[in-house]
Amino acid sequence: MGPLWDDVAVSTLLNETTTTSNGFVEPAASPLLLLGQGRDLASERGVECTGALPAPSDPDLVERARAARAALGGRAFVLGHHYQRDEVIDFADVTGDSFKLAREAAARPEAEFVIFCGVHFMAESADILTSDAQQVVLPDLAAGCSMADMAAIGQVEEAWATLSDVGITGDTVPVTYMNSSAAIKAFTGRHGGTVCTSSNAQVALRWAFDQVGGVDGTGKVLFLPDQHLGRNTAVQQLGLSLDDCVVYDPRKPMGGLTEAQLRDARMILWRGHCSVHGRFSERNVTEIRAKAPGVNVLVHPECKHEVVTAADMVGSTEYIIRALDAAEPGSTWAIGTELNLVRRLAKAHPDKQVHYLDSTVCFCSTMNRIDLPHLVWAMESLADGRTVNRIVVDPDDAHWARVALDQMLALPGL
Numbered sequence: 190m191g192p193l194w195d196d197v198a199v200s201t202l203l204n205e206t207t208t209t210s211n212g213f214v215e216p217a218a219s220p221l222l223l224l225g226q227g228r229d230l231a232s233e234r235g236v237e238c239t240g241a242l243p244a245p246s247d248p249d250l251v252e253r254a255r256a257a258r259a260a261l262g263g264r265a266f267v268l269g270h271h272y273q274r275d276e277v278i279d280f281a282d283v284t285g286d287s288f289k290l291a292r293e294a295a296a297r298p299e300a301e302f303v304i305f306c307g308v309h310f311m312a313e314s315a316d317i318l319t320s321d322a323q324q325v326v327l328p329d330l331a332a333g334c335s336m337a338d339m340a341a342i343g344q345v346e347e348a349w350a351t352l353s354d355v356g357i358t359g360d361t362v363p364v365t366y367m368n369s370s371a372a373i374k375a376f377t378g379r380h381g382g383t384v385c386t387s388s389n390a391q392v393a394l395r396w397a398f399d400q401v402g403g404v405d406g407t408g409k410v411l412f413l414p415d416q417h418l419g420r421n422t423a424v425q426q427l428g429l430s431l432d433d434c435v436v437y438d439p440r441k442p443m444g445g446l447t448e449a450q451l452r453d454a455r456m457i458l459w460r461g462h463c464s465v466h467g468r469f470s471e472r473n474v475t476e477i478r479a480k481a482p483g484v485n486v487l488v489h490p491e492c493k494h495e496v497v498t499a500a501d502m503v504g505s506t507e508y509i510i511r512a513l514d515a516a517e518p519g520s521t522w523a524i525g526t527e528l529n530l531v532r533r534l535a536k537a538h539p540d541k542q543v544h545y546l547d548s549t550v551c552f553c554s555t556m557n558r559i560d561l562p563h564l565v566w567a568m569e570s571l572a573d574g575r576t577v578n579r580i581v582v583d584p585d586d587a588h589w590a591r592v593a594l595d596q597m598l599a600l601p602g603l
């Protein structure tokens with residue numbers, strides 16, 4: 190059996206639809222409608238694209254990209270997240286998940302420009318981990334992250350004040366997922382917490398609980414902003430129960446919880462989620478098992494708990510890539526993560542059957558804002574001596590976010 194989607198259908202849909210933050214696929218008037226010129230989406234970052242973008246139909250676009258890349262040479266280092274489009278990945282010097290890319294950027298002090306083909310919070314992390322002499326550029330400032338947007342610093346400060354009123358902040362350690370703004374990372378640094386990735390969430394949570402009496406004690410973790418990663422890690426890897434977890438809704442007084450619920454909880458999960466991974470359902474797993482007997486279902490831990498429970502394997506994007514590399518020829522896989530990555534995995538493993546877990550197309554719409562016209566525009570501007578879309582984190586936030594990131598780097602296994 191071949192993949193459940195085919196390249197023609199997928200590329201057609203990419204040009205004719207867009208996925209909203211609610212996960213609905215909507216028709217787009219033009220594939221370039223949301224290129225971020227003059228729109229304010231009230232999201233993680235400001236949105237303005239100064240200067241003229243190349244036309245996507247420009248037949249010389251690839252050649253222009255090659256020429257601009259060659260003109261920049263070693264002065265620039267281009268990072269490409271696994272969820273980026275192929276046309277962008279083709280120009281990446283290195284690909285990886287958000288954490289790997291931030292470390293790669295930090296390991297290139299000779300690069301004057303770090304061009305980050307990913308989303309805003311990733312570029313912020315790269316700015317925090319690189320020197321002041323290096324400039325981090327995000328080709329489209331509209332490339333935010335709906336999950337990161339679900340935890341605004343004002344909301345988190347308010348929630349912390351609520352926990353303080355209940356008298357539990359002394360017994361609570363904040364942990365934020367890498368997929369959060371620099372301000373949220375700084376919040377965790379200021380309050381003795383850490384950052385985690387989907388690869389090291391178990392180690393980070395164990396460390397956090399150890400600060401307040403251990404996993405078997407009574408201390409708590411405030412986990413931001415992805416409730417699913419927090420819950421899946423706490424229940425599947427630390428042995429806590431679903432009853433130990435409560436969801437804090439920042440739009441409700443006291444997070445929608447009672448004082449007793451807050452006091453009794455071990456994991457206080459922020460009400461955030463990924464609009465891409467949140468789409469996968471238990472039904473997707475049931476259906477693929479019926480269609481492809483013997484299939485290995487492999488999902489990202491940002492998926493809902495019932496999906497993770499129904500799957501055969503769970504892991505970060507890097508884990509998913511390694512699992513496919515190590516898989517037996519002829520084996521069958523259904524992957525629950527962003528579609529650009531799954532398409533590339535399918536192409537890279539023609540000897541294996543690689544299916545997309547969802548029955549409908551699901552790209553990360555914000556990741557897809559970075560396209561070849563924006564990359565060409567950013568590179569040509571830099572080659573002409575104009576820095577565009579530079580990401581600069583507020584120095585105080587950068588300091589405290591660095592404290593939290595350094596705490597993560599000190600965890601075993603990194």
Ligand code: SF4
Binds near residue numbers: 555
């Ligand atoms: S895939 Fe999800 S977590 Fe990643 S950038 Fe897109 S919305 Fe954010």
